Amino acid sequence: MAPLRTAAAFAAVVLAAHVQATEVPLPPCLDPFQPFVYSGCFQETSNTQLLPYRSPSTPDNMTVEECVAECKGNGYRYAGLVYYGVCYCGQTVNGPQVDETQCNLPCKGNETETCGGNGIFSVYSDPTFLPVEDVTIEDYHALGCWTDDSSMGRALVYRQDQVASASLTTKSCLQACRDGGYPFAGTEFGGECYCGVVIGNDTYTAPAEDCSIPCNGDSTEICGGRGRLNLFVAHELQSLEPCGYEPPVSSSTTTASTSTTTPPPETSTTVTVTTTTKATTTTSSVCTTTTVIPPTCEYKCGKWCSSPLPDWDDVKTCKHAWSNCAVQVASCFKGAGWPDVLDCFDFGAWCGDVATYCDSNPRGGCFKGDFWGKKPPKPGHGNPPKTVTVTTACPTTTATKTTTTTKATTATTTPTQCPIPTPTNICIQPSSKLYNYGPGHPVGGIALPIVTCNDLAADWPAYPFKGYTDPDSRRCKKYPRNQCTNACADACREQYEDCVDVYAQGCKTKPTGWWVRGRGVAAEERGERGMDFSPVQRRTLLGWGDDYTGAVVKCRAQYADCLSENRGVTGAGKCPKFGGW
Ligand SMILES: *[C@@H]1O[C@H](CO)[C@@H](O)[C@H](O)[C@H]1NC(C)=O
Ligand SMILES: *[C@@H]1O[C@H](CO)[C@@H](O)[C@H](O)[C@H]1NC(C)=O
Numbered sequence: 001m002a003p004l005r006t007a008a009a010f011a012a013v014v015l016a017a018h019v020q021a022t023e024v025p026l027p028p029c030l031d032p033f034q035p036f037v038y039s040g041c042f043q044e045t046s047n048t049q050l051l052p053y054r055s056p057s058t059p060d061n062m063t064v065e066e067c068v069a070e071c072k073g074n075g076y077r078y079a080g081l082v083y084y085g086v087c088y089c090g091q092t093v094n095g096p097q098v099d100e101t102q103c104n105l106p107c108k109g110n111e112t113e114t115c116g117g118n119g120i121f122s123v124y125s126d127p128t129f130l131p132v133e134d135v136t137i138e139d140y141h142a143l144g145c146w147t148d149d150s151s152m153g154r155a156l157v158y159r160q161d162q163v164a165s166a167s168l169t170t171k172s173c174l175q176a177c178r179d180g181g182y183p184f185a186g187t188e189f190g191g192e193c194y195c196g197v198v199i200g201n202d203t204y205t206a207p208a209e210d211c212s213i214p215c216n217g218d219s220t221e222i223c224g225g226r227g228r229l230n231l232f233v234a235h236e237l238q239s240l241e242p243c244g245y246e247p248p249v250s251s252s253t254t255t256a257s258t259s260t261t262t263p264p265p266e267t268s269t270t271v272t273v274t275t276t277t278k279a280t281t282t283t284s285s286v287c288t289t290t291t292v293i294p295p296t297c298e299y300k301c302g303k304w305c306s307s308p309l310p311d312w313d314d315v316k317t318c319k320h321a322w323s324n325c326a327v328q329v330a331s332c333f334k335g336a337g338w339p340d341v342l343d344c345f346d347f348g349a350w351c352g353d354v355a356t357y358c359d360s361n362p363r364g365g366c367f368k369g370d371f372w373g374k375k376p377p378k379p380g381h382g383n384p385p386k387t388v389t390v391t392t393a394c395p396t397t398t399a400t401k402t403t404t405t406t407k408a409t410t411a412t413t414t415p416t417q418c419p420i421p422t423p424t425n426i427c428i429q430p431s432s433k434l435y436n437y438g439p440g441h442p443v444g445g446i447a448l449p450i451v452t453c454n455d456l457a458a459d460w461p462a463y464p465f466k467g468y469t470d471p472d473s474r475r476c477k478k479y480p481r482n483q484c485t486n487a488c489a490d491a492c493r494e495q496y497e498d499c500v501d502v503y504a505q506g507c508k509t510k511p512t513g514w515w516v517r518g519r520g521v522a523a524e525e526r527g528e529r530g531m532d533f534s535p536v537q538r539r540t541l542l543g544w545g546d547d548y549t550g551a552v553v554k555c556r557a558q559y560a561d562c563l564s565e566n567r568g569v570t571g572a573g574k575c576p577k578f579g580g581w
């Protein structure tokens with residue numbers, strides 16, 4: 001848990017002149033959550049809102065618990081109660097701290113509690129946020145172009161009027177949102193800057209061309225469009241334990257498991273490629289070999305690149321390649337970024353194609369190049385392995401003239417990584433009849449990241465388990481034997497985050513109306529490729545039927561189940577010896 005330097009997050013300097021926001025309220029958080037911490041008594045100064053979000057609940061029954069639950073449910077960091085129980089929430093506290101004696105009014109809902117004073121707020125803070133100072137504008141990443149023209153309200157409710165429109169740049173907007181503690185930021189129409197804690201209910205991704213208005217302060221950048229936002233998010237400014245989060249049960253030494261290996265320097269074998277066609281094959285001192293050079297980005301989904309599959313030449317090594325592929329799927333969901341992350345479903349299917357290929361006993365030999373020829377990734381989503389002919393000096397001992405086409409494998413192999421564990425998850429995908437998820441059909445089709453045996457021989461004795469959430473196995477989190485349960489809890493959390501970021505986001509983004517139910521679905525079912533479906537459309541047409549709230553509810557339910565289901569998973573008897581799984 002991060003140090004709770006919450007007091008330092010109070011913005012003493014009053015910059016943010018927020019207009020009253022019209023925000024669709026989310027329900028109070030009913031799940032157990034870490035209690036808010038009392039932060040003190042604060043005064044609202046004229047023309048400034050101490051906390052911008054006003055709870056719709058009547059003050060008549062307001063208690064500290066109720067107000068805090070509403071702020072938690074809406075994703076805010078601070079809760080404040082004023083004048084017998086009017087409840088407000090916000091990301092920063094925009095006013096000076098005053099003496100405790102000024103908070104002297106009882107709450108209407110519980111007279112033993114204090115609800116501020118007249119213009120004076122009793123403020124509580126959620127300890128599950130990182131301090132704002134630990135976050136920089138580099139932590140925001142671009143989500144692309146989004147709509148902001150709904151009759152139901154703004155995509156991001158807090159307009160930053162203090163940021164001069166005439167000199168607006170992406171940076172100046174991100175800085176304003178970061179200073180306000182807002183995880184979402186957006187620029188619009190060349191000169192407008194908005195921030196938010198959540199994205200508005202009726203906001204969707206838009207074609208990139210819709211965002212084409214240069215920033216007033218820098219004509220080389222784009223700042224949205226008419227009714228269109230360039231949207232950014234910094235997850236570091238969201239709660240680490242949002243409503244619905246269940247803490248993993250753990251032994252006292254949870255931090256011990258967070259050690260990750262730094263990859264050793266790549267063993268770069270210098271390959272001399274002669275572009276001139278081998279003119280000297282007659283001399284016995286020169287040999288040519290065919291080398292398969294793995295591409296740096298073999299399969300690409302947005303910001304994510306797979307680690308190239310090991311080459312194969314028979315069924316057994318083909319199955320290894322499939323395992324290697326399957327354990328990378330979770331990392332794709334983690335790293336690709338919205339909306340390209342939807343292509344990770346294709347990557348998962350492509351791994352399945354490898355398995356099918358291995359079993360198909362292809363005529364003419366089972367090897368990677370053949371598979372690529374038959375099942376290339378979608379155009380623009382990968383680079384095939386390159387086969388080059390290399391002319392080198394022959395080994396002095398055995399200069400066999402006949403070995404002109406020896407197949408050598410990769411230039412950058414990690415020799416200790418040979419046995420690839422079968423991608424069978426030690427952790428359990430939970431089931432629910434009510435929400436219709438279970439093994440083989442997790443919410444949104446997003447599988448629980450695989451936790452299985454560590455594939456690095458050097459690591460294995462101390463850390464037999466590994467959570468495969470990075471394409472480079474050396475960067476994956478590894479776990480000692482007594483922390484298998486934590487590995488599963490981490491996997492559950494990763495699945496939950498992907499569920500919200502991918503499935504719920506997709507449900508929010510889905511197109512609505514007659515088009516989906518009519519022509520669109522029918523065409524998709526007929527397998528027509530004529531219409532150009534976006535990845536979101538393809539997923540939502542194929543059964544992503546929830547709305548955003550419903551999707552989040554499912555993700556949360558699955559997460560809670562996942563944690564409790566895996567409490568008993570100790571890994572006993574699993575991965576008993578290296579390579580012997
Ligand atoms: C307030 O609480 C009282 C008693 O607990 C209850 O009868 C009443 O319906 C509540 N009012 C509101 C608006 O929730
Ligand atoms: C009123 O608040 C006090 C102090 O937080 C708490 O102990 C008590 O249970 C509350 N009473 C009710 C009826 O909620």
Ligand SMILES: *[C@@H]1O[C@H](CO)[C@@H](O)[C@H](O)[C@H]1NC(C)=O
Nearest residue numbers: 024025026152201202548549
């Ligand atoms: C979104 O808007 C619809 C229609 O007004 C409403 O029914 C729904 O509850 C809203 N969802 C959220 C999360 O606010």
